[in-house]
Amino acid sequence: MSPVQYAATLPDKWGEHVSKLPRNKLYLSGKCILYVWNEPSGSMQGTRNKMDILYKAGARLMTEYDPERVTHIVASLDTQKNVLQMCGIRKVTELPVHIKTVTWEWIVHQIQGINHTEIYYEPFISRMKQVSQAAKGEAAKDDASSSAKPSYLETSARKREETDDEGSPKKKAKHGPGFQPLQPPSLDASSSSNFDPLAEFYEQAKLMDEFEVEEDEEKPQAVTPSEASEGSKTRWQCDGAPVNSGACPNQDIVDKLLELREIHSARQGSDDMWRTFSYRKSIANIKAFPKRIESYSDARSIKGVGDKTALKIMEIVQTGELERLKHARTDDIVVAQLFQGIYGVGPATAFSWYSQGLRTLEDVKNGKNGVSLSLVQEIGLKFYDDINDRMPRSEAAEIFCKIRQIALTIDAKLYMEIMGSFRRGKATCGDIDILLTRPTDDGKTHHDVMRVLLRRLHEEEILTYDLATPDDLDDLEATYRGLCQVDTAPGRRQRRIDILSVPYGSLGGALLYYTFNRSMRLKASHMGYSLNQRGLYKGVVRDPRDRNKKLSPGTLMDGLSEKEIFDILGVPWQEPHQRVRS
DNA sequence: AGGCCGTACTG
């Protein structure tokens, strides 16, 4: 069955289901989406899954290009040819501006309910320029009229459509005979179904939240007592074991323990360091505990919770308070926490300053009692709030787009990806995290790109302050940390940015490492592999008495894709933001 | 009693 034929079966297959969904779950309602597939006939399961998802999210799934109706085209660089073919055009820039080309990633984010600008998901650089210029031109006039618009790009694109200036391919609709868009079933806002096929998206999103705050190790176990005995095999979080959903029944406990953890982490000394580490683990597992903790043994059944923590939990359960917290938040701790908000200041520096009599950021700024700051700390202090605040996702996207454009003028074959919380679909980002590499099939590398790029970005005043520059700028693997700004207006907020380059063969490993990471690394290590930012190593030999000691580092399996690493580790494939399992 | 993630940059 061809994709087009398959698409025709969707109403029968899902129509009833979709009609029962509440309106607010139809994330793509009103959008007419042309999905461009790119799969050798035979393996079109991926295409079908994606069509299912689009349809179930309320989209009108188009199977042919109709410039009057299509609002979005889901495409990628790989499918560019197919796009041109399906639309009967020669260049993607011939597409009318009001039709947005987006990657599959964008769809996933819509379904996760994350609102963001579309431009980052623009797969075609030439269109990206078109659209971003259009957006900029209109943004100024736009303020008053736009209130609850999805994104400024959407707004401007619509306006642009009215005054349609440039030669958009004329609407000689090239419908084949019998063509018609697939209509989603009519909505019934009042009814809702129990079974939400998109639930997994939420679960995944939540799961990533856990990662953000915390979490490693095996899947938090000790689920319900009944379930606890069955299955002797270890379950790994990355295997996609079901995750506790809904509100946490032990939130009060978690909050109190979090406070305690913050206190320990503000202190200096290795004792507190490990205590902090320990709290991390136990708190993550308590969060995942499915029912209210009622007894000491309940508490002890949770992994990472020992005698001490269990007693604290009991105190909280019984009295609602934790006596310890009242005495622990002493002056030195509070001040140390304040000081550690300065980038480059950790426990040691913070307490050293405290013991020298400093108490406020003013004291620090004035160099009271002769304390001096490192260059990095100077910057950290100057932009204390900027660095600690998060930025809206759209701003991260905007900065990334600018940087990508500049980078591509240095070398058009560069591969760049924005990582970190952005890639995981968060609505706000603590920093911008850019991965950079370049395919080597033509014998070239990105060895000199970092040097040139950093210079250009400084010239453009996108990069403003360096926090750490790579030891060797010509190395294929290099890390840059600094501050950047979205434009040069005075008083513009400074944002944290990291740019790191990796050898092309490490791309898969790096992508994984910077998004998924912890639990998968652990699984790797138990399977006799080792996973770090360079990739997957096989043949790792560990001391049988002490698993932590590596006797042999193993050999790097170079050039694996993300997918291949998943396969080797036996982890079901999940798209970058952890979602569609296919 | 001793491990608890591994790596890179600063000074």
Next chain:
DNA sequence: CAGTACG
């Protein structure tokens, strides 16, 4: 080398 940051 210790301290710090980060995923």
Next chain:
DNA sequence: GCCT
């Protein structure tokens, strides 16, 4: 802090 917890775990082995």
